[in-house]
Amino acid sequence: MSTVLLGALVACGAPEEVSPTPEPMGRAQQALEPSDPLFNSQRWHYELIRAPQAWNLTQGFRTTSIAVLDSGQTQHPDLINKWLEGYDFVEGRFNTTDVGTYHHGTHVAGTLAASANNGLGGVGVCPGCLLVPVRIAQAGGSISAGAPGANDPLTTVMARGIYYAAGYAVNDGAGNVVQASARASVINISLGNLPAPCPADLQAAVNAAVAAGVPVVVAAGNRDSAMPTSNFANYLWGACQNVISVAAVNEKSDYESYSAQGPGVTIGAPGGDEYRTSPYAKTGEAGFGALIGCTDPEETRGIGTHGVVSSWTTSQGVHCYRHWAGTSMAAPHVAGTIGLMRTRNPSLTPAQIKTVLTSTGRWVIPCTGPVCPPKTLDAHAAVSASLFDITLSCRSVQGGGGFNCEVRKTGGLAPFTGAWTAVEPSRILPMDLTRTDTARGVCTPGTDTTASVTITDALGRAQTRSSTFRCFPIQ
Structure with a gap:
């Protein structure tokens, strides 16, 4: 068995952190709005979590990295200077390029950390943070036959990616032992729309990451033909312990009807709707919304203009932006917020972070019960409480x-x-x-x-x- 140790992480020209004075309790909560041309399209989901107020405290810094366990990376111009070295656990190689035509990881990465004030597209929740690409599957969770990762269940490949992102040496499934030179500050997994139970190897990887001080943020899951139930307990991540699970909610703090829901969900964040063209209308669809700045002849859907707006690469390799909806889109709002929190206070433990998120979350319209959705993420309150x-x-x-x-x-x-x-x-x-x-x-x-x-x-x-x-x- 060969041993491959990854080289030093390279900080690739990420923007400098804005360093405002910490906010005393009771001071007016000022918003800091970026100049990016698509911010108005993103306004609904960022104002819902009070991200502009959080950016007045910090926009993140290049010492904070977010591991994106997803379909790989593209060279999108809003992300071009964001990527650190990573690993492809599907193909067993250092090249983490997303070779598919359905670039799920690009959209997730844009919500996490797209650059601010660069004259391009939109902005991420933690625009000063860097990204560690960890390819664990093709978009949608599939692995092509013949790839080294296809010999094992998706959850086993996920577990390898978690160990790697948390700084452990791990067998990549193809005979190599790989180890990153530094652990990530937080892990985002917007994949795993699978049924319970939680496999022992996956739970062990999550526990190891948390023990190393790395919180694991996961998308709760979308109700669809493969998972027709909305009961979170029946989903993979509903059966795993020690994760920060994120449901999709709308502007009223109601569950999006496609979202997994119920006891065990940690926090809610905006997920959008595939077909919605105005706020509050609930059609219950997760998936593609409208493209922005490009067309794709392979697209047959995409009319919704009230999804989460982020970076996108078409099947022809054209870089643009799009609306998209799902718990996959909700999770990076939370992981990006944790990036902001850890920029201000790297010593926060995963348990402390989870407590802060749930304690500072809010219902936009107070819930009178008897059954309430999880509180909606309040990025400003969480980042403020981090110090x-x-x-x-x-x-x-x-x-x-x-x-x-x-x-x-x-x-x-x-x-x-x-x-x-x-x-x-x-x-x-x-x-x-x-x-x-x-x-x-x-x-x-x-x-x-x-x-x-x-x-x-x-x-x-x-x-x-x-x-x-x-x-x-x-x-």
């Missing part, structure tokens, strides 16, 4: 003998807890000892004193600050 910091200021009150302190939080995930102390003989008033915003105390007039606070957020992240001040004499 946590506080400042503390204390000052003596006019007249002397007392003081007031104020805490200002940046980011973090509610609920918060507080613990106050003061250097004796000064003291914090008993009723304020556990407050998380302000505290009052008494101090010895004419002396310097110090008050301290520790604020802990829902993820267990504790920040401690102290403030020293002069206690005014009593007048």
